Amino acid sequence: MTPPLDDVAPPPAGRHPLDGVTRGALFASFLKMGLLGFGGVLPWARRVVVDERRWFSDREFAETMGLCQVLPGPNVVNLAVIVGSRSHGPLGALLAVTGILFVPIAVMLAMAIFYAEVANHPLARHAIAAASAAAAGLIVGTAVRLFIKARPPLRGVLTGGAAFIGVGVLHWPLVWVALALMAASIAAEWRASA
Amino acid sequence: MIAGAPVVVELALRFAALSLVAIGGISAILPEIHRVVVDVQGWMTSAEFADLFALAQLAPGPNAMFVSLVGWKVAGLPGALVATAAACGPSSVLCYGFARWAERAQTTRILPVLRRALAPIAIGFILASGYTLAQGADRSPGSLALTAVGAVTLAFTRVNPVWILVAAAIVGAAGLT
Numbered sequence A: 001m002t003p004p005l006d007d008v009a010p011p012p013a014g015r016h017p018l019d020g021v022t023r024g025a026l027f028a029s030f031l032k033m034g035l036l037g038f039g040g041v042l043p044w045a046r047r048v049v050v051d052e053r054r055w056f057s058d059r060e061f062a063e064t065m066g067l068c069q070v071l072p073g074p075n076v077v078n079l080a081v082i083v084g085s086r087s088h089g090p091l092g093a094l095l096a097v098t099g100i101l102f103v104p105i106a107v108m109l110a111m112a113i114f115y116a117e118v119a120n121h122p123l124a125r126h127a128i129a130a131a132s133a134a135a136a137g138l139i140v141g142t143a144v145r146l147f148i149k150a151r152p153p154l155r156g157v158l159t160g161g162a163a164f165i166g167v168g169v170l171h172w173p174l175v176w177v178a179l180a181l182m183a184a185s186i187a188a189e190w191r192a193s194a
Numbered sequence B: 001m002i003a004g005a006p007v008v009v010e011l012a013l014r015f016a017a018l019s020l021v022a023i024g025g026i027s028a029i030l031p032e033i034h035r036v037v038v039d040v041q042g043w044m045t046s047a048e049f050a051d052l053f054a055l056a057q058l059a060p061g062p063n064a065m066f067v068s069l070v071g072w073k074v075a076g077l078p079g080a081l082v083a084t085a086a087a088c089g090p091s092s093v094l095c096y097g098f099a100r101w102a103e104r105a106q107t108t109r110i111l112p113v114l115r116r117a118l119a120p121i122a123i124g125f126i127l128a129s130g131y132t133l134a135q136g137a138d139r140s141p142g143s144l145a146l147t148a149v150g151a152v153t154l155a156f157t158r159v160n161p162v163w164i165l166v167a168a169a170i171v172g173a174a175g176l177t
Helices: A021-034 A042-052 A059-072 A074-117 A121-151 A154-169 A174-193 B007-019 B031-039 B048-059 B064-104 B108-137 B141-156 B161-173
Strands: none
Touching: A021 A042, A021 A059, A021 A074, A042 A059, A042 A074, A059 A074, A059 A174, A059 B064, A059 B108, A059 B161, A074 A121, A074 B048, A121 B048, A121 B108, A154 A174, A154 B031, A154 B048, A174 B007, A174 B108, B007 B031, B007 B064, B007 B161, B031 B048, B031 B064, B031 B108, B048 B064, B048 B108, B048 B161, B108 B141, B141 B161
16 A cells, blocks of 8 residues: 555654554554554555554654553554544554554454364364464563663663563463553662663 | 453453563563463463463464454453453653653653663563463474474574464374374
8 A cells, every 4th residue: 555645745844754644544554553463463564554644753653662662552543543543643553553543453353253164173273383382482582572672771671581481380360460560660660770 | 350340341450460560571571471370260271271372473464463362262352352451551741751751851760760670571471371272282302392392483583483383283283293
């Protein structure tokens, strides 16, 4: 889907590229990210928002994603909220989130219904069992990758270790573990930043 | 937990509470979803949980859609919609408010502090998620090898993860696990 030329023309001075975006273009762009986002939406999000639509520069996109990752909730849903609300307020946020989430959900439910039909077939059973073993590995790999990128100091390693043990090994309720660790960790980093 | 409450109300309350602490996204709160739907409520087995997760990863779209699949499994289409809205609604409202505030406020100190403070927690939770899923998945030597290969490939290469899942499914269908 190539945007029409007038969508990518440089905006007048003092105007953000997101100011003139139509609701239709907003919805269609996030729908595209969702439907093409096999194995992760983020690469497509960057491509659509930065390269195709030119709503954000690379730098703005990186800064916005940094904010999305700090806030709770799915990163790309947070991105949809920020981009959508900057062009059309709460309605824009709703349109962008609907585009990226609810239509792909329909596709996924269709896949799930199909899978339920074939779930008793040994071939399907073996295939999905193997895929779920690999999917567990993907999540472990994500943690490793984030750890290498963040390279936290010792206090960060201890905080992360406490999060893992509390929730993964001891099966404590995540809400309380999260709130306690967030309070302690934010206080420690705030003091260290002074 | 509300005794006698319809399942969708239970889903809504559980996911709404998790929404605001899901630092690192849905990948971070899998152990809690597992604890609730498998251990506390008994809505599905650990293996079914792992299978649904794989299915959600194979579909296009944000991996947050896994909560929709859990809702669907528990209470059909209403469950899917309620679970999705509850898991994404509160965090989206917070994000909306925070982004508005951040446009005006001086955030040069608070944002890096939040990033350094919250990143280790997110990493610990995501690792716990992988650990939980690996326990639910098949634990034959072949499956454990697939888990290890998946982890190493994702951590150290730029291969699209969906190909890792497709390759694993083919290996499984061929009876090699």
